[in-house]
Amino acid sequence: MLSSTGSLKLLAAIVAIFNTASGIPLASIGPRAAECSxxxxxxxxxxxxxxxxxxxxxxxxxxxxxxxxxxxxxxxxxxxxxxxxxxxxxxxxxxxxxxxxxxxxxxxxxxxxxxxxxxxxxxxxxxxxxxxxxxxxxxxTGSWLFDAKKTLEYVSKETWDPIPESKWDTREHIQAAGDAYMSMWDNATAASAVPWGTPCTRVEGGAFASSCTSGIPSNNNQAPNTRRRYVIDQAMGSVNILCVWEHMMNAADSHEFRLENGKVRYIHTMTECGGRTCRL
The missing domain is CATH 3.10.450.50 (Nuclear Transport Factor 2; Chain: A,)
Structure with a gap:
């Protein structure tokens, strides 16, 4: 069986092949704007x-x-x-x-x-x-597990300090960690490729999970999470992924991941179902 690191590298390679075949470049190798600072x-x-x-x-x-x-x-x-x-x-x-x-x-x-x-x-x-x-x-109101006051309570207790440059993960590693998590709904091996941290907490809508593996999908034959758009910040160890959450009413979804020492530490999610009450 592949180690978590080996699985992550394999998934990253698969994602790269898929994106290349689809004509979609990896976010990690996107062009730098001339005046970007x-x-x-x-x-x-x-x-x-x-x-x-x-x-x-x-x-x-x-x-x-x-x-x-x-x-x-x-x-x-x-x-x-x-x-x-x-x-x-x-x-x-x-x-x-x-x-x-x-x-x-x-x-x-x-x-x-x-x-x-x-x-x-x-x-x-x-x-x-x-x-x-x-x-x-x-x-x-009506979005998945929505409770803004609870969200504020939970995120206010987190520590998102900049990571020393000597401890930065690569952009590829950060993106692959997020992609592995986002692929768990339609890929039976994706969960083993996520570099789970200990501790790792998730704020999902207004719900708090003390373990990021709590409630992860056991049914891996669901619709995928598509049209992923990425923002990656190595100094914060973070990737945000916006996507279409197909298995829940084709909802608009945001997942942000914070990695520390190569492992997932925090996950924040928000899911909006086109003005309707979100339901699985």
Missing amino acids: RDVLAAAADAYVAAQSAGSLDLLQKVVADKWEYEENNVRIDAKKSVLRKKLKIDHRRTIYDLVQCATYTELVITDSANPYVIGTQIRHGADGRVTLFDSVAST
Whole structure:
């Protein structure tokens, strides 16, 4: 039987072959935008958070491209009709930075009982550094296991300190760990390829699991999790994956993984079912 490391390398190779055959490059080898820098990414992420706090798209004008796009819950829509137009009091914000793809991922928690949300947004930049796409999963009442107050309680207890550069995992390893987890629903060997950490905790909607292996699928013949989009931050040991959660009403889904010393330490998930109550 392959070791966890061997299984992970095998799965990474399979993913690479699949992506190459599909014409989809690995996120870890995506092109670097000419003007990509952490300062550029941070300014855009800050502008996004300010815009969401104010419910105003005007605050994005200094960072967006002329023809920028907005996607919410896996559907391209007019940003003027999006959650971005809602003035929301943000209780928690955390951002990771991908300097290879020139992209960020920001997690927001809003506990206001009138407008509760947990939002995950990937922001992608063009070659000139300007934002070309905001890609959000906006979970709220009716989303899978949704409870913004519980989410805030759990994530506030976590430690997401930067990892010393000498201890960084490779981008390929971080992505492969996330991909292995996301493939458990349709691949019987995927679970053995996940580099499970001890401890490892999961915040799934508003539910907390003290072990990341708790509740993992035993039925591996389900629909896959497709259309995966990645943001990878080696300094945080993190990958965010947005996808279509096909086996649950083709839901819009976000999974973020934090690895420490090569092992999965934290998992955050949010799943939104097109305005309907999520059900398996």
